[in-house]
Amino acid sequence: MGSAAGEMQFVIICFFLCQRFSSLNDMLIQLKTMRTKAIAEHWLYQSSQTKGAMRSGPLVLQVSEAQPLRRHHQLEGVTTGDTRVISVTKDAIADTVGRLCRWHRQLCDLVDMVATCYGLLLFVMIAYCFASSVFGTYEIITHFDSPESVRLRPIIMCVTCGCRLILISVIPSMTVAQAKMSRILVERLNSRYLDYASKEE
DSSP, X not given: OHHHHHHHHHHHHHHHHHHHHHHHHHHHXXXXXXXXXXXXXXXXXXXXXXXXXXXXXXXXXXXXXXXXGGTOOOSTTOOTTOOOEEEEOHHHHHHHHHHHHHHHHHHHHHHHHHHHHHHHHHHHHHHHHHHHHHHHHHHHHHHOXXXXXXXXXXXXXXXXXXXXXXXXXXXXXXXXXXXXXXXXXHHHHHHHHHHHHHHHO
């Protein structure tokens, strides 16, 4: 009965962490979309400045001239190869970067929470697997005299421990790596915008 309860607790914890991963994945997708849009808007702003656009009014540029939009075409109402004239204001760029930074802070908080949960789960599961291996083997030795049972139980428990350790160590490592990459990209984008803002002042 105790073993069944332990397995149920393990399943519940894994379900909770999968839900956290789902939220994290959604935030990563939205972060990538906003980053792409910000890059396109930033490129339009930079290109319009080099073409001598008026600094006080909207920054106008033909989409056909914006080569990065052939790769990053996340601007609303703009498609690849569009030849319409659109305008991008400095405030719009600042708003996009601001929302991007807010998403980034929430993403970092969520990653920290998931990492903490996995750290606790890793400790609990190592202790659980070790204890179940020791007590399970002890139970077999005390209740069964079959040499095969004594030999097989540690092997089964080792395989179980290995599978669980892979589950709770490899997956969060990949998630943390994705978060670090997003953090680097956001910091680069933010620093570029601040550089252009300081030049305009």
